Amino acid sequence: MEKKVQPKKINIKMKHIIIFFAFVSSVAFAQEPSRILLSGGNLHVGNGEVFESAAIGIEDGKITFIKNAFAFTLKESDWDTIIDVTGKEIYPGFVAPNSTLGLTEIDAVKATRDYRETGIYNPHVRSQIAFNVESKVMSTVRSNGVLLTQATPRGGIISGSSAVMTTNGWNWEDATVQKDDGIHLNWPSSMQGGGWWAEPAPKTKNKKYGERKQAIVEFFEMAKAYTQENNPEKKDLRLEAMRGCFDGTKRVYIHADELQELADVIEFSKALGLAYPVIVGGYDAHLITDLLKDSKIPVMVVRPHSLPENEEDAVDHAYRLPSLLKAGGVKFCIQNEGDMEAMNARNLPFLAGTAMAYGLSEEDAVSAITLWSCEIMGIDKSYGSVEKGKSATLFVSEGNALDMMTNQMVLGVVNGELISPSNFQQDLMEKYSKKYTK
C-alpha cells in the first residue's frame, strides 16, 4: 500500500535486534517487553510543554524518565526494546470522556446496545462490567490515538456510574483505570417537549422544571443523609452508590447546556456540598465563565462538531467554545457525546484540532483531550501526560495528530504495553487490495 500507511522509517530494536515497525503491527509480542526506550520524537507532554527530541524510558508500565535524546547516552543492554521515533510526534494517549464506546456496537441493533438501563435513578448501575474490550468499533478508535475512554451510561435522571477504561485490554478488569469514577446526572431541561422524532411536538418552557429540580435535590439530600452513617442497618444499593459523591471519591457529572440550567447546577452543587461536580455539555458556558471559574466547576464541553442550537448563534459557536472557556479561565476538556458517538470517537483528535483552528493553542488543544480530561476525572496522577512516574500510555504519530492529514499512529503504548496500531478495517483493506493486485 501507500507509503503513508506503513511508515518504514521506524526502527525497533528488540533484544538488541533491529526490526521493522511493520512487524509490530502484525505480531503479538509473545513476551511483553517490560523495558522500552522511545528515542528521538517531538514530545507533546500534555501539560503544555514540548520536548523537541525526547528520550522516554518505560519500565514496568511506567515512565521512568524523560530526557533530551541528544544528551542521553544510550546503553542498549538496559532495554528490551529500543524504538527510534525521530521526526515523529509523541502524545499522551488521547482521552474520550463521556462516551458509549465499548457499551455499544451497532447503533441500530438493540442487542448490541448496553448503555441505557431502565429506571430513573440508577447510580448503582455500573458501566465498567459491560465494557467490551473486543469491540470492533473500539479497535478503530484506538488506531487514531484514543487510548482512554470514560465508558458512560445514558438515560434516566441518574444514568449510572461511569468508569475510565483503556481502549486496549484482555478483559474489562485489566482495562480498568478507574472504576465507578462518577455518576452521571441528567439535569432537567428548562425547555421541554419535543414529541418523538417523526411527529415532534413543539417545545415549550418546561413548566415542571422547578418540580424536577426539586426532586433531584430531594434525592441528593436523602443520599447525603444516608451516607452520614457508615454502616447503615438496611443497605440501600442505590444510596450506597451515592456515597462517593459526598466524600470525594466520585465525581458528579451533571449534563446540562442551557444558561438557566447551568446557573442552577452551580447553585445545586454548592448547596449539596458536592465534592467534585463536573458540567457535561455547557453549550452556554461561555456566558458564565466567571461563575464557573469562581466555583471551580470544570466543563466537559459540548462536541465541537455540533451545529448551533439557535439560528442566530454564531455559526462556529461550538468550534470556538473551547477557546472561549480557556480565555475565561474555566477548566475544561473536550468530549464527543452526540450522533454516532462511539464510532465517531476516533475523530476526537480532530475535534481538538478544530478547536485549535478556532483559537486554542496547539498544546492547549492537546491538553484538552489529555491532561485536562484526566484532571477532571481525577486520574491525572497516573494518566494524561507523558511525565515521569505516570503510566506509559502514549502514542507516536507520523505528524500532527490533531490534523486529519497527518494523524497516523505508528506506535501505541498502553500501560507500558505495545499495542497494534492496526485494526480490522485495515485488514479488510488489505484483503480486498489483494483482489485488485491479483
Added chain:
Amino acid sequence: MTQQLNLLRGALLLVILVISANSFAQIPQNGVSQSKAPYYALTNARIFVSPTETLEKATILIKGTTIEKVGKRVSIPKNAVEIDCEGLTIMPSFIELSSDIGVQKAVAKKGNGRPQLESLKPGSYYWNESIHPEIDASQGYAPNEKANKSYLDAGFGFAFTHQKDGVAQGQGALVSLAKSNLYKPTLNMGAGSYFSLSKGVSRQTYPSSQMGSIALLRQAFYDAQWYKSNEQTERNLSLEALNSQWDQASIFYTKDKWEILRAAKIAKEFDRSFAYVGSGDEYGITEELKALSSTIILPINFPKAYDVTDPYVARQIPLSDLKQWEMAAYNPSILVENGIPICITMEGHKTSKEFWAHLRKAVEHGLSSSEALKALTLNPAKLIGADDKIGSLESGKLASFTIYSSNPLEDASTEMIETWSLGERKIVKTYERPELAGKYSLLIGERRLPLKIDSKSPGKFSGSISPNGDEDSDSKIKVKLIVEQNDVTIQFGINDSIWKGSVNLRGKINHRLKIFEGDGMTPTGEWVKWHAVQTEKGKSVKDKEKKPFKTDSLAVAWFPNMAYGFDSIPESQPILFSNVTIWTNGIEGIVKKGFVLAENGKITYAGTRKPNTPRETIEIDGTGKHLTSGIIDEHSHIAISKGVNEGGQAISAEVSIGHVVHPDDINIYRQLSGGVTAAQLLHGSANPVGGQSALIKLKWGHTPEEMLIDDAPKFIKFALGENVKQSNWGSYATIRFPQTRMGVEQVYYDGFDRARAYQQEKASNPNYRVDLELEVLNEILNEERFISCHSYVQSEINMLMHVADSLGFRINTFTHILEGYKVADKMAAHGAGGSTFSDWWAYKYEVNDAIPYNAKMMHDQGVVVAINSDDAEMGRRLNQEAAKAVKYGGMDEEDAWKMVTLNPAKLLHLDNRMGSVEVGKDADLVLWTAHPLSIMAKVDYTVIDGVILFDSERDSELYQRNQAEKARIIAKMLNANAAGNKKDFVKKKKGHYHCNTIGEEGSTEENQH
C-alpha cells in the same frame, strides 16, 4: 307562489337564479304568511356603497331581499318604512372565504397501526383518500349559531364554507350567516373549490410528504383531463368533480409563503389560476406574487408578543420569530402597495373584538380603509364570482349590510347598531346618539345645578354636577347616568347644607331638543319634577383625532427574514483575488501567487499575471491564502420543506425535491460558511425508487427558483438495503413490499416493465393517460435521467448493476457505497461513480464492513469518487472529510480535494461549468485561510456566481447585528407585555433530514442514514 316554487325546483340545477323578493319564499308557513313591509328606506346615512364610493346623507331603499336603490336623492315610496340613520355608517356585509363554519370536520378513521396502502373509501372515488373534490359543503351545511354569531358580530354576513381536509378538499358553499325564518341559509351563487398541500386525515400511507401531495394533485389533474377526453366505462365521481370545478375559483391553502409558489407551479402546468389562503409572511415574496397576479386571502391573526420578561426564555426565541412578529401587521399593506389583490379572513380569531383589533392594526400599519373594505367585501365576492349579488351596496344586490355608529375601520369605539341580512333587519343595539354629551342646566324642584355629560364611547355616558352652582368649580360630584333609548336615569349622592343623601331622577329624553324631563326623589324624600336643558354641545366622539400610521422605519424584512439574512440581495460585481495559491483542479494543478478574476458570474481570468480589471472591481488580497472552486455536496438534505421521503409507496419517481426547496433554512448559510456552493438535494432512502433530486446553488436569500441550477441534468434517488426493506421502522411496518433484498430487485423489474408498456401506449394512443411515475422511469430507460443510488453492501450493488445492464441503462452514482471497495472493479466496468462518507460506519448492521479506505480504493480502480455529507453539520466541513482520504490510504492531496469539488461536479454532470478554477466556469469560489485540507483551514469568502455570499468578517458583524436586532424587538415586545399582550414561547424542535427520515418533520433522533 306554488307556481314559482315548482318552477324553482325544475330549474334548480340549470339556471342561475335571479334572486327576487319572492325567491326565498319556499317555506310553508303556519297561518297567514308573515307580514313584511314592502319597502324599507334607510335615510341620512353615510353609505359605503363600494370600496371606492362613499355617499354622505344618503338613502338606501330595500325591497324584499334586495337593494332597490341607493343614492343621495332616492324617492321614498309612500309605503316604505323609513329609518333615520342620521350620523350612522352603513357598510356591506363582509364575506369570509376561509372557513368551515357549519360543515362537519373530517375525522381520521381509526387505524390498526399497520400501514394502509389502499383507499378504504367505498364507492366510485379516486384511489387516494386525500383527493375528495366530490365533497360538497352545501350538502352537509348546518348553521352553527354560536359560530355564526362571532362572524356576525364582526360584520360578516356571508361565508363561503367548505370542508378543510386533504389535498383536493371539495366544493365550497356560500351561506348567509344571519338566522332567518324566511329563507334557507345556502345561497345559489358563488362557486369555488379548495385545495392544499397537506394530506389531511387520510391514513393512507401515500402521500407522506409535501412533494408527494404535489405529485398526487398533479396526477389527479392529469387523470381528470384524461377522464374528460375519453369515453369511460366506469364512472369516477372525484374526477367528475375536478372537471366541473376546473374553471371555477380554486382556492389553495398554504402554510408559508413558499407553498404559494409551489402551488403556482401546478397552476401554471395546467394553465389554471389559483387564489391562495396565505399565512402572513407573504411580504417576503412580493415580486413573485406580482408576477402571479393571484388573489391572496390573508389571515390577520397577527402573532401575539411572546412573554419576554424572563431573559433566559427571551434569548431562546429565534430572531425569525421576532421579526415575523414585528412585520406581520405590515403584511396586508405591503401586498396592497405592490398591487396584489387581497381578501381578509377572520380565521384564527375567536371573538369579533380580537378581529377588529387586528383589522385596525392592519389599517394603522398602512392599509387604507377602502382597501381593507375591499378585502372584506368586493374582492372575496369577485373571487367566487358572486359580485353581481354581494360585495357592495349597489342597486340590485342583496340587502346585506351592517350599520355602525361610525366608520369602524377608523374608530375603535364604534358600535354595531344593526345588521341587515337579505333585507331582514336585526337590531343589535339601540343607538344612543353621542350628541347628548355637553353641558346642561339641571333643575330639580327649585334647586339648579350645572350638569356635565361626557361620552367616551357611543351609548356610554358619565356625568358630574357642581353642587355649589358654579360649573367651573373644582368640587364636583360624580353622577351615575344610564340612557336607554328615550329613558334616562340620573343618580348621585350629595352631602351639603341643603341635601344629605341620594338624589334619584328618572325621565325622558327629547333627542332633538336635548331636553331631559321627568320626576325624581330628593334626599329629603320629596317627589319633585326635574328637567335639564343643554347649554353647550359636547365634543363629538367623531371629532377625535385619527391615529397616525404606526410605521417603524426599523421594521424591515431581511432576505431571508431571519438571522444572517441580507438587508438587500447583494449584486454581482467583478472580484479579483490576487497573490493567492490557486487549486485549479485543472492541468495547471496548484498555482502559487496567482490571480483569479470573476466577472458577471464567470471566471474570466486565472493565472499568474495580474489582469486588467474594471474600475468597480473588488480586490481581495489572497497572500498566504488558498483559493479553490466551491465545494459541491453530492448528497445533502438541507433546505427541504416538509418531508425528505415519500415513503408511501415502493416507487415514488413522480415526486421531486425540486418542488419543495426551502430557502429559509439556516443551514444554507452554515454550509456557505464551510465553502459549499452547490449541492444535490436528494430524496431520502425510504423506497427503492425515491424522488427526483434538486440541484441547487446555495444562494442564501434567494428564492427556490433562483437556487435551482438552470438546465441542470435530471437526477433521481434510488435506494437499497435496510431502509427500503423497512428493517428499522418497527414491528408494524411489515406490509409494504419489499421486505427483503430479494424483493427489491423485483420492484425494479416490475417498475421498468410497466414503464416500457407505458411508452408503447403513449406511442400508439394519442389519448393516453399521463402517468407521472412512469414518465420518470422512462426518462431513466432513455438515459435522460441519472440515478444516484443509496447503497451499502456489495450484493445489492451488484444486483442493481445487473438490473441496469439488462435494461440498457447505467447507474450514474452509488451514494454511501460503503462496500464499494469490494466491487470497485465492477463499478468501474459498469461506469458507475461512487459518492461516499469519509469514515462513517457502525450505525447499522449493513455498514459493518464499511472502511475509511473505501474512497481511495474505489479511486484506485478508476471510479470517480466524491465525498459527501448527508448531514448538515458535516456538510460545512467537507474539506476535513476530504482530508481523511489522505489519512486513510494516502491519497494524493489534489485528488483528495477533487473529491469534494471536481468529482461531485462530474458525478452531477456539472463539470462543464463547475468544479475547477478555470476560465469560463461559474465563479463559485472559496478563499481559505490555509491549505484547504488542513485542520487550520477556515473560509474567508464564499462566492457563488460571482457574488460574495459569505464573508467571515461580515459574519461577525452580522452576529452583532442579529443580537442588536433581537434586543430591539425584545424591547418592543416588553412594551407589549406591559400592555398585557403576551403568550408563552414555544420552541420548535428543529430536526434535520437524513436519508431515513419518514414524514414531514426532521429527525432529531439517532442518525441511521
